[in-house]
Each structure stands twice: as C-alpha cells, then as structure tokens.
Amino acid sequence: MSAEHPDLSHPSRRHVGAQPDRLLRTPEAAELLNVSVAFLERQRWLRAGPPHVRVSGASGRAVRYRRSDLLSWMEANRIDSSSD
Structure with missing residues (x-):
C-alpha cells in the first residue's frame, strides 16, 4: 500500500x-x-467503564462507543507512577 492509500483493513489502522x-x-x-470485549461487556453490566x-x-x-469518550476515559483513569 502507498502512503496515499494506506491499508485500512486492520481496525488499529482505522483509528x-x-x-x-x-x-x-x-x-x-x-x-x-x-482490553477484551468481555471486559467492556462486564463494565456495561456493572454500569462502570467508559461511556457508551x-x-x-x-x-x-x-x-457503540465514541472514540473521544474512550480517550477521555483512558486519560481520567491514568495513574501517575509518582502517586503509587
């Protein structure tokens, strides 16, 4: 694939x-x-995890999950190594 037409078949490349x-x-x-799909499913059942x-x-x-919500959720749950 060229730089102008990247291969978008893999989900990570679509992001x-x-x-x-x-x-x-x-x-x-x-x-x-x-994370696993099962993790997200369980988080939904527990009414926890990222917004959906x-x-x-x-x-x-x-x-469905908004990409921006997922990125915000990751940032909000980040733990600084200095705070351990």
Whole structure:
C-alpha cells in the first residue's frame, strides 16, 4: 500500500486520524483500549467503564462507543507512577 492509500483493513489502522466522535463497535473499542470485549461487556453490566451509547438499527439495539469518550476515559483513569 502507498502512503496515499494506506491499508485500512486492520481496525488499529482505522483509528489513526479518525474523527473524535466516530462511533466504534465493541471489538474496535476493546482494541483501542487494549482490553477484551468481555471486559467492556462486564463494565456495561456493572454500569462502570467508559461511556457508551445504544443505537437502534436493523439489528436491534446496538452498543457503540465514541472514540473521544474512550480517550477521555483512558486519560481520567491514568495513574501517575509518582502517586503509587
């Protein structure tokens, strides 16, 4: 692939330069956060973890995550090594 037409088949490559409010499916969100899909599902069940939205569509109620929310959640949960 050339620099003008990068290979976007892998989800991690689609995040580079992505729009901040792009809605991500759970597997994409899990990859961005470097966690499992099961972790995100459990966090939703516990009403914890990053904010998510439910959208209605042809497949019923689908869960999506805003990329900007995920990045903000990561930053808010960052632990400085000096505060250990």
